[in-house]
Amino acid sequence: MDRGHRELLGPTRLVLNVEGRTGPPVLRFETVGDGRMLLRQGERPLLLGRSVGEGCCPELYLHRLDGYRSPLPPVRSAAMRSSVNWPHQYARWLEGADGTPLADGRWELARRTVFEPGVWSEDFVRDWPTGRLELYCGGGWHGVLPLRPLSPPDAGRVKAYRKHAREGTLAPVLLWRVAFLDGWLILDGHDRAVAALAEERTPECVELSRVADEDSWRRVAEEVTEGHQHRMRQLAARPDDPATQRQRATLERAYADTIASLPYDGLRTPFLPLPGGAATWDDLAARVMFQFPRD
Secondary structure: OOOEEEEEEEEEEEEEEEOOOOOOOEEEEOOOOOOOOEEEOOOOEEEEEEOOOOOOEEEEEEEEEEOOOOOOOOOOOHHOOOOOOOOHHHHHHHOOOOOOOOOOOEEEEEOOOOOOOOOOOOEEOOOOOOOEEEOOOOOEEOOOOOOOOOOOOHHHHHHHHHHHHOOOOOOEEEEEEEEHHHHEEEOOOOHHHHHHHHOOOOOOOEEEEEEEOHHHHHHHHHHHHHHHHHHHHHOOOOOOHHHHHHHHHHHHHHHHHHHHHHHHHHHHOOEEEEOOOOOOOOOHHHHHHHOOOOO
């Protein structure tokens, strides 16, 4: 991929404009359309999933397969102790990497150090290879899903990373924000996540997410502006009312915050049609059941 244009949003955030990626992304979700889905990296299947249940709160049963390859090179100890800017470094590596979810469009990489309660505890999927995710109505699942088995906390590499975690020099985990889960997949840093958690720390992360292109957010901005102007015209009929003045100030702040966030609002994660449809998915599932008959 040719190096794309970058929008710098400060020392811990940037937007990468990806161009020249023809065809589907290498790391992609595919679906049959009836609740059956597949995560694939190139031609290698990584995850089989099937949603069960009707209505507001379905459950997603999944089975992961070995073979995931991180798109990033190994992060060396000397680099972690340097002053490297990780969102920018990860962006450079992703631009030249294969095996990523990147497709043409705008992708934000942002440092993330704070998560809602439960994301890295009860909603961090430690079991391998199976899992069950509860997709709550209106709130998704909101957890972290590894793409390979987790190493034990006393493994050699993890022990080395635990020292960095104690020193505050551990490189961040690279997460891919998956909209339909309202959660994340670990693209790089499985052992670093285990190390941080073993030291009773929340893993510091860089979050990769797809954001709206220019045409899309401008259309939304026009709609938001039209609604804001309509509400302000209604308030203009009571210009001297103190309550109206407070309401006007609140609306102005909310409008400014909304417009500022629009170019960086996350988009839904696309599903591509699964080649071969249900027969392909069923064949993969049958082979998994043969290998793991208790699933």
